[in-house]
Amino acid sequence: NLNEKLERSFQLLKGQGRITEINIAETLKEVRRALLDADVNFKIAKSFTEKVKEKALGQDVLSAVKPGEMMVKIVHDELAELMGGQSVDINLSGNPTVILIAGLQGSGKTTFSGKLSNLIKNKRGKHPLLVAGDVYRPAAIDQLKVLGEQINVPVYTEEGNKEPVKIAQAAIKQAKANGNDVVIIDTAGRLAVDEEMMKEISAVKKAVSPHEILFVVDSMTGQDAVNTAKEFNDRLDFDGVVLTKLDGDTRGGAALSIRSVVNKPIKYVGTGEKMEALDVFHPSRMADRILGMGDIVSLVEKAQEQFDAEEARKLQKKLVKNQFNFNDFLKQIQQIKKMGNIKDLAAMIPGMGKALKNVDIEDDAFKHIEAIIHSMTPDERNDPSLLNGSRRKRIANGSGTDIQEVNRLIKQFAETRKMMKMVSQGKNMGRMMGNLR
Ligand code: GDP
Ligand code: MG
Secondary structure: OHHHHHHHHHHOOOOOOOOOHHHHHHHHHHHHHHHHHOOOOHHHHHHHHHHHHHHHHHOOOOOOOOHHHHHHHHHHHHHHHHOOOOOOOOOOOOOOEEEEEEEOOOOOHHHHHHHHHHHHHHHHOOOEEEEEEOOOOHHHHHHHHHHHHHHOOOEEOOOOOOOHHHHHHHHHHHHHHHOOOEEEEEEOOOOOOOHHHHHHHHHHHHHHOOOEEEEEEEHHHOHHHHHHHHHHHHHHOOOEEEEEOOOOOOOHHHHHHHHHHHOOOEEEEEOOOOOOOEEEOOHHHHHHHHHOOOOHHHHHHHHHHHOOHHHHHHHHHHHHHOOOOHHHHHHHHHHHHHHOOHHHHHHOOOOHHHHHHOOOOOOOHHHHHHHHHHOOOHHHHHOHHHOOHHHHHHHHHHHOOOHHHHHHHHHHHHHHHHHHHHHHHOHHHHHHHHHHO
């Protein structure tokens, strides 16, 4: 798969001291091949690798970061750029907002219609109305009714009416009467693009002027997904793409190709059959996923900006030997303050997010922490085990805090030290620190 291929191409750079035109040539070739194999259009793959090359050669080579890692980061950023860079929201400005759902049969339109109404109801405070516009199969109407009941969203149906245009118009009228601020129109699809289907959905588009037309496509269909997207876009000029069935393994190829071929943003990804299995599409996260590295990229990036490599190496040694002390802690706090919110930051370390849920560190809590550490003697900072009851009382007085706060910090420090030691011996943290060497 794409991920493995890209990884292999980065391996080629391992052990290289610097990025040069010669030593990245092979990597770039591999990257291009991987993209082509993922059905990315030839021209796009070519300009992609050219951009990567340009960026890589233009990099101020930081001695702190290995060229391989730097290439990963550059490729990551370019992948995200190829998928649009930013996530794009749907337009919910109408009153009511009309959203038309298009796509082939089995692509996941009905499921997505349910998921989307569930999402905007729960997260955006909307009152959606679902419309059963697939008039050919009675089962399709029932399917939408069942979903609507499940998520507590009303469903507009007209048994026996075979005119989707009329149904859609009547549904909008009802939405206005009942105070539904979003109307989501599910439509019929065929197994392949055909003229009748296109005429029908174009007619609905013309009749109701949707604020948003979303094209739903099964991400498992590979190159077909791209061709279908193009045909639908030529006819409907849709506003966004929904990639379904992106659960389980990575299939980033479709995301890359569709975006670059039709030049419309991917707005959502479906990740399962359940009504909750819908995510807003984030190009950067999809790039992470394609490269299979979690959020390690952003961590490297932040570290690159703020961390002193030498410091980091020393720190890791101390962590492993459990010599991490309050002086280091203070230095870390200062580093972290420069980098932003501590929880956000630490949560980027794979495995850390969960561990940190129960550790209570507020941003302005730093003030007290710093005051407490400043009230410690150098010996105490170096060797926290010296901190007995009377010393703790003295520190509390000196820092203008109270004994409970001092105790809490010392306890948190001990826990942090234990956790950091664990993480630093684990694979991921090791890798992160390795990047900084
Ligand atoms: P439609 O014909 O376009 O309306 O497609 P449906 O919504 O009926 O979906 C077709 C099948 O795909 C159903 O069995 C859905 O449960 C399944 N499905 C839809 N979206 C997803 C998804 O994101 N992940 C998975 N695993 N299955 C999905
Ligand atoms: Mg359907």
